[in-house]
Amino acid sequence: MLTTEERARPDHPVYQPRLxxxxxxxxxxxxxxxxxxxxxxxDSLGHVPGQFVQVSILGVGECPISICxxxxxxxxxELTVRRVGGVTAAIHQIRKGDRMGIRGPLGRxxxxxxxxxxxxIIVSGGCALAPxxxxxxxxxxxxxxxxxxHVLYGARTPDDLLFRDELAxxxxxxxxxxxxxxxxxxxxxxxxVGVVTTLFDRLPKPRPDTRAIVIGPPVMFxxxxxxxLARGIPxxxxxxxxxxxMKCGIGKCGHCQVNHLYACQDGPVFNLxxxxxxxEAIE
Numbered sequence: 001m002l003t004t005e006e007r008a009r010p011d012h013p014v015y016q017p018r019l020x021x022x023x024x025x026x027x028x029x030x031x032x033x034x035x036x037x038x039x040x041x042x043d044s045l046g047h048v049p050g051q052f053v054q055v056s057i058l059g060v061g062e063c064p065i066s067i068c069x070x071x072x073x074x075x076x077x078e079l080t081v082r083r084v085g086g087v088t089a090a091i092h093q094i095r096k097g098d099r100m101g102i103r104g105p106l107g108r109x110x111x112x113x114x115x116x117x118x119x120x121i122i123v124s125g126g127c128a129l130a131p132x133x134x135x136x137x138x139x140x141x142x143x144x145x146x147x148x149x150h151v152l153y154g155a156r157t158p159d160d161l162l163f164r165d166e167l168a169x170x171x172x173x174x175x176x177x178x179x180x181x182x183x184x185x186x187x188x189x190x191x192x193v194g195v196v197t198t199l200f201d202r203l204p205k206p207r208p209d210t211r212a213i214v215i216g217p218p219v220m221f222x223x224x225x226x227x228x229l230a231r232g233i234p235x236x237x238x239x240x241x242x243x244x245x246m247k248c249g250i251g252k253c254g255h256c257q258v259n260h261l262y263a264c265q266d267g268p269v270f271n272l273x274x275x276x277x278x279x280e281a282i283e
Contacts, residue, residue: 014250017056017101023076025096028162032127033092034068035079037100044074049134050109050241050269054249055079056101060090064246064264067105068130070137080130080162106249107268110135110213110239112142118211119147121203121233123224125154125196125216129162131241131268132215140176149176150203154196154220158182158189177202196220200227208232215241225272238272 024036039045045053047067056062063085069078083092094100112135120139124132132153139146151170155161161180170178179199181192192199196216206212212228214221221240228238242263247255251265261267261274 014103014106017054017062017103019099020102022094022096022098022100025094028080028164030159031084032080032082032130032162034163035081035091035094035100036069036076037079037102038076042075044071045077045105047071047077047105048109049112049138050131051105051107052131052246052249052268053079053102053104053106055081055087055091056103057087057090057094058101061087062101062103063087063091064106064249066131066134068133070134070141072138072141080127080133082127103249107264108266110269112138115139115211116145117147118209119149119207121150121152121206121210121212121228123152123196123212123214123216123220123228125220126156126160127162128216128241129153129155132213133163133166135213136170143175147207148204151176151178152196152199152203153178154181154183154194154199156183158186195223197223197227200231203231206231206233210237212238213241214238218242235273235276236271240270240272240275241268242270 018039020037020039022035023038026034028034048071052064052066054062055065065079065081067077068080081088081091083089122132122135136151139149161167167178167180170176171180179202181194181196181199182189183195185193210233212233214224225238246264247253249264251262
């Protein structure tokens with residue numbers, strides 16, 4: 001969250017975009033593209049998993065986009081953009097060698113040090129695998145700091161699955177367990193079919209100090225959280241990312257306000273205990 005002194009500085013980086021070089025672009029689904037960016041001076045973005053940036057296109061506008069790469073890979077940072085409106089359509093026209101305006105990193109991410117030493121369960125749905133990927137990469141790059149590691153991911157159809165090559169790699173790893181399902185399969189799909197909560201039966205009984213991370217559409221939160229609580233994981237050990245309705249990214253416009261909370265500043269990452277009396281946040 002910005003301090004009073006920082007708010008008074010018009011030259012603060014959260015107000016003024018910096019131009020980043022686009023060094024790679026990949027179409028990963030019919031609707032999403034992954035962009036790899038670098039600062040011209042070779043500096044790192046300086047983010048933590050779970051944070052986001054504001055992406056601006058001159059003459060079009062800006063929008064918040066989750067950072068989908070880990071800070072452990074500091075020579076670049078990556079964004080996955082779903083084409084849903086005018087700004088994201090303009091971003092999809094960006095090619096390798098072009099530049100993007102970037103404000104950030106913004107928001108409260110995951111306090112990864114609090115996750116060290118614990119078993120981790122990550123549950124993600126749809127395009128929310130993008131911000132989840134930042135945490136997944138961090139855990140894999142710092143694997144010795146964590147216990148057992150489980151990832152559950154669900155999408156509507158096989159065509160909607162993000163990072164399919166990486167999903168295939170994760171499912172083959174010996175030091176993590178990755179389970180994937182789709183709501184509706186097709187003639188080529190041989191994996192699980194059903195909502196993401198159907199994958200919970202594949203998990204071993206969690207240890208009492210297991211940490212769980214939930215990143216996905218609001219409709220998913222209620223049922224995933226119910227399952228986690230039923231399996232003995234307390235509220236204080238469950239973390240949620242509420243990346244919705246954000247616009248300005250710095251708590252001025254009020255678009256992301258949920259009761260007394262601003263998703264862009266107080267979050268987007270929240271401990272579930274913080275949301276216990278804010279039903280609108282997870283329903």
